[in-house]
Amino acid sequence: MRLCVVGNSHSGPWKLAWDVMSSQYPDVSIRFFAGPGKTLRNLEVVGGTLYSRDLELKRYLKLTGGGPIRPDDYDMFCFVGCGVVMLPLMKLYEGWRADSHRGREGTFSMVSDACFEASARGMVTSSHGLAICRNLRSLTSKPIFLVPQPMPSEAIVQRRSTKHAGWRMALEAGDDRAMADLFARLLAEEYRDVATLLPQPPSTLATPLLTHERYSRDSRILFKPDEAHAGNEFFHMNAEFGEISLADFLSVAVGARSAAA
Amino acid sequence: MPNSPYENLPGRSFWRTAVSEKTPDTVDALWSRKFTIDAETKVATAGSCFAQHIARFLRQRGSEVIDVEPPPPGLPVETARSFGYLLYSARYGNIYSTRQLLQLTKEAYAGQPLADCVWEKNGRYYDAFRPSVEPQGLSTPELVIAHRRQHLEQVRSMLDSVSVFVFTMGLTEAWISRVTQHVYPTAPGTIAGSYDPNVFAFKNFTFEETYADFVEFRSILKKHNPSARILVTVSPVPLTATASDKHVLVATTYSKSVLRAVAGQLSDEFADVDYFPSYELIASPFSKAAYYEENLRAVREEGVRSVMRVFFDEAPARVDTAEGTGAAVPPRTRGQKPAVAVAAPGAAGAGDDSPETPEDRAARKARRRARRGEAPSGAAKGAPPQADKEEEVVCEEVLLEAFSR
Numbered sequence: 001m002r003l004c005v006v007g008n009s010h011s012g013p014w015k016l017a018w019d020v021m022s023s024q025y026p027d028v029s030i031r032f033f034a035g036p037g038k039t040l041r042n043l044e045v046v047g048g049t050l051y052s053r054d055l056e057l058k059r060y061l062k063l064t065g066g067g068p069i070r071p072d073d074y075d076m077f078c079f080v081g082c083g084v085v086m087l088p089l090m091k092l093y094e095g096w097r098a099d100s101h102r103g104r105e106g107t108f109s110m111v112s113d114a115c116f117e118a119s120a121r122g123m124v125t126s127s128h129g130l131a132i133c134r135n136l137r138s139l140t141s142k143p144i145f146l147v148p149q150p151m152p153s154e155a156i157v158q159r160r161s162t163k164h165a166g167w168r169m170a171l172e173a174g175d176d177r178a179m180a181d182l183f184a185r186l187l188a189e190e191y192r193d194v195a196t197l198l199p200q201p202p203s204t205l206a207t208p209l210l211t212h213e214r215y216s217r218d219s220r221i222l223f224k225p226d227e228a229h230a231g232n233e234f235f236h237m238n239a240e241f242g243e244i245s246l247a248d249f250l251s252v253a254v255g256a257r258s259a260a261a
Numbered sequence: 262m263p264n265s266p267y268e269n270l271p272g273r274s275f276w277r278t279a280v281s282e283k284t285p286d287t288v289d290a291l292w293s294r295k296f297t298i299d300a301e302t303k304v305a306t307a308g309s310c311f312a313q314h315i316a317r318f319l320r321q322r323g324s325e326v327i328d329v330e331p332p333p334p335g336l337p338v339e340t341a342r343s344f345g346y347l348l349y350s351a352r353y354g355n356i357y358s359t360r361q362l363l364q365l366t367k368e369a370y371a372g373q374p375l376a377d378c379v380w381e382k383n384g385r386y387y388d389a390f391r392p393s394v395e396p397q398g399l400s401t402p403e404l405v406i407a408h409r410r411q412h413l414e415q416v417r418s419m420l421d422s423v424s425v426f427v428f429t430m431g432l433t434e435a436w437i438s439r440v441t442q443h444v445y446p447t448a449p450g451t452i453a454g455s456y457d458p459n460v461f462a463f464k465n466f467t468f469e470e471t472y473a474d475f476v477e478f479r480s481i482l483k484k485h486n487p488s489a490r491i492l493v494t495v496s497p498v499p500l501t502a503t504a505s506d507k508h509v510l511v512a513t514t515y516s517k518s519v520l521r522a523v524a525g526q527l528s529d530e531f532a533d534v535d536y537f538p539s540y541e542l543i544a545s546p547f548s549k550a551a552y553y554e555e556n557l558r559a560v561r562e563e564g565v566r567s568v569m570r571v572f573f574d575e576a577p578a579r580v581d582t583a584e585g586t587g588a589a590v591p592p593r594t595r596g597q598k599p600a601v602a603v604a605a606p607g608a609a610g611a612g613d614d615s616p617e618t619p620e621d622r623a624a625r626k627a628r629r630r631a632r633r634g635e636a637p638s639g640a641a642k643g644a645p646p647q648a649d650k651e652e653e654v655v656c657e658e659v660l661l662e663a664f665s666r
Contacts, residue, residue: 088335096333099404110411111333112404114397115344122335 001257003030004069006050006132007080008040010149013219013242014080021243025250031074033065040082041128043069045135071140076253078145079195082129085149086183086209087235089120093179094166103173106165117182124186133194143256145249146195148187150241151180152234153216154206164234171207180208201248204241215241285548285567292571295528295535296490298425303327305350305423309357309431309496311539311560313348316427318569326350327423329415345394350423351416354391357431358466359474359523360444365390366481369416374409377441380454387453388412389445398453421486430520431496433466434504434512448504463504465515471523479527479534490533493524497543499558517544539568 005011011034018030035057042054050069052058061067071077093101097108098116111119124130129146136144157168170176187197206212219236237245263269272278273290280288298304298319305327306316316326332346345352356362368375380389385398386405391412399405420426437444439462450456466474475493482489495517503512521540528536543552543564550557552564 092333092335099399109330109333110408112344112395112397112399112408114395115333115336118337118340118344119333119335122337122340126335 001028001076001253002074003028003253004033004065004074004077005030005080006033006040006043006069006077006082007147008034008038008082008149009036009236010081010147013237013239014246015242016239017242017246020239021246028250028254031065033061033069035060035064038083038128040132043132043135045138048139050132050136050139069136071136071142074142075257076143076145077136077140078147078198078249078253079129079133080147081149082132082146083127083149084124084129084146084187085127086151086179087149088123089179089183090164090166090170090209092116092119092123093170093175100178101173101175103169103175105169105173117186120182121186121190124183124190130190130194133191137194143253144195145198145252146187146191147198147245147249148200149235150200150215150237150245151205151209151211153213154210155213155216156234157210167209170209176207176209196252198249198252201244204237204244211237211241215244280547285542285552285564286570288542288547288571289574291541292538294537295532296425298324298492300324303422303424304427305419305425306427306429307349307351307353307356307362308427308429308494309355309498310429311431311494311496311498312427312429314565314569315429315494315572316349318565318572322573327419329419330412343396345391351419352391352394352412353416354393355431355446356428357446358433358435358444359430359471359478360435360437360466361390361446362428363474363478363481364444365416366420366478369413369420370481370485372410372413372417374406374413375441375443377438377443378409379405380449380452382453382455385453389449389454390443392447392452392454420482420489423486423489425490425492426482427492427494429494429496430471430524431498432500433471433516433519434500435464435466436461437464438462465505466519468519468522471519472526475523475527479531483533490535491527491531492535492537493527494537495520495524495540497540497552497560497564501558537572539572542568542571 005014007014011032015032015034018032022028022030035052039054039057039060042052042057043050044053045051046053046068048071050071052061052068061069093103094106095108096111096116096119097103098111098113100113101116129148133144133146152164152167156164157171159165159168170179184197184199191197200211204211204215215237216234217238219233219238219241267274271290279290283289300323303325304316304319306312320326327350328347329350330346330352332341332344336344336346338347341347345354348354353365356365364375375390378389379402380387380392381402382398385400386402387395387398388405388409390409395408399408435444435446436448439460444464445461448456449461479491482491497517499513500509500516503509505512505515507515517540524536527534542548543560548564548567552561552567553559554561
């Protein structure tokens with residue numbers, strides 16, 4: 001089974017994990033294509049491939065996967081991260097609160113649930129993850145999976161600064177479940193026709209919005225696997241997380257392959 | 262010693278030279294502004310939908326248009342507008358009458374929502390004074406009140422900080438509560454609420470009422486913000502329907518005449534109130550209705566641009582082209598006005614009752630020729646709509662549609 005994994009920095013733990021796990025999957029080959037930050041938004045359809053005219057991303061694609069992504073070369077695809085992330089919704093929560101939210105901490109404007117959801121939906125639909133999924137779907141009917149960026153480490157709620165305060169406020173107010181459910185529902189609705197969503201493995205979650213802290217310890221920088229993220233890094237996970245997440249994907253992928261066969 | 266009081270008047274005083282020989286695209290000296298609006302001026306807008314055009318063009322010219330209730334991030338522009346965002350300086354929707362403006366101002370400074378601010382429809386609850394801002398309503402009356410309280414705080418902050426408040430008068434017809442005398446922007450039973458003739462009554466405001474309401478509004482505004490100035494316009498959009506027993510054309514003429522007269526009176530009377538003649542440009546015989554769509558109601562984009570050309574010709578901003586509109590601002594055709602020009606109260610030109618001059622006679626002939634002529638250049642009816650209407654103006658027509666039922 002030939003798998004193609006395309007991701008931003010959050011695909012790093014998968015690559016580290018695969019280096020360890022690959023021997024357990026003799027029938028599976030994975031080719032990784034990675035670009036940091038938002039560079040993957042420059043992936044476009046050119047000549048039946050996912051290609052980048054942007055030289056920076058072009059260089060990253062060459063470095064990681066060998067060049068453009070050719071759908072015929074793979075049986076399945078998985079996008080990892082790619083800007084599909086809870087973070088903007090939590091920024092929304094920090095400054096705007098829906099009527100059904102319990103949290104009243106902080107400086108915020110009240111909006112209706114309908115307005116809050118419309119704003120959140122706008123964030124989900126404007127992520128480049130959806131655009132590149134659609135681009136690939138236009139080229140192939142093969143299975144495409146999407147793994148959103150992991151929730152931040154639970155250590156993020158220890159912060160008392162205003163930055164990222166929304167995570168703590170949502171947790172303390174009991175709005176975290178509602179926010180996580182909204183995110184999951186919007187992703188399911190907006191990606192319905194282009195990709196299968198793979199939620200974060202429940203065992204890695206400390207709360208609906210937070211990842212167990214141990215999975216963020218010693219997380220590595222993409223393209224610098226010997227170098228850990230500096231300071232308090234809440235959003236990137238380590239190789240242990242990568243093993244769980246990748247195994248989760250592989251079980252789904254193998255299952256899908258068996259079902260298709 | 263002149264032979265006639267008209268002998269030495271400037272060209273702008275004569276119909277032939279100022280109107281017949283001009284098109285709406287070339288007319289000049291139409292407006293002697295009282296004060297400047299530059300990039301540092303904090304402008305706020307409210308009123309009927311035409312005020313949205315002014316805000317849009319001001320933003321494009323780099324002016325600071327206040328928005329005390331910006332949309333949440335992520336909300337697409339069209340969706341934001343459907344929730345009442347990005348239309349005016351606060352999320353109050355259309356304010357058609359001066360009574361509604363006064364009522365909102367009083368309510369904002371009182372800090373307490375009016376008791377009858379909640380309307381219900383199909384188990385959902387709406388703000389009766391801005392029912393369109395939540396298309397699906399809210400789940401409880403208490404939420405409506407809480408949202409309104411938040412809105413009033415923002416309106417108050419806007420009024421406290423505004424440098425130039427732009428208000429477009431829209432209608433004299435409205436619906437009021439027989440019990441509280443509060444005025445509503447839409448007829449009860451349209452977006453929400455239910456129409457009970459024992460509770461609600463139709464009201465067509467008079468000149469005296471409209472004038473008095475605005476004077477009181479100005480007084481409250483100046484009390485809290487002494488340096489604030491007001492720019493008044495009259496919406497050229499006719500009534501879709503009237504609830505009076507008059508023909509809709511007669512009702513429209515009454516409504517616009519009252520509003521225009523009040524605007525003129527206010528401008529003549531108060532140094533800090535100016536009148537910008539957008540109404541004349543669009544609705545007068547001058548433009549031969551060429552700036553209206555086929556229904557003779559909606560204003561075409563060309564009309565808006567023509568109006569804004571006059572606006573900016575008289576109040577040049579830092580940027581010389583209107584980005585995104587394609588509207589190039591022509592060079593000034595006459596001398597720059599002083600930075601702050603305050604018109605003498607009561608100043609007026611020859612009125613309708615003035616004796617006919619030779620220019621008038623020539624103008625009559627020109628007018629007859631004009632009736633047979635083409636529409637003003639650049640304003641041909643039936644021309645394809647402009648492709649750059651990125652910011653459509655949202656008009657609430659539910660009030661008038663309700664009248665039609």
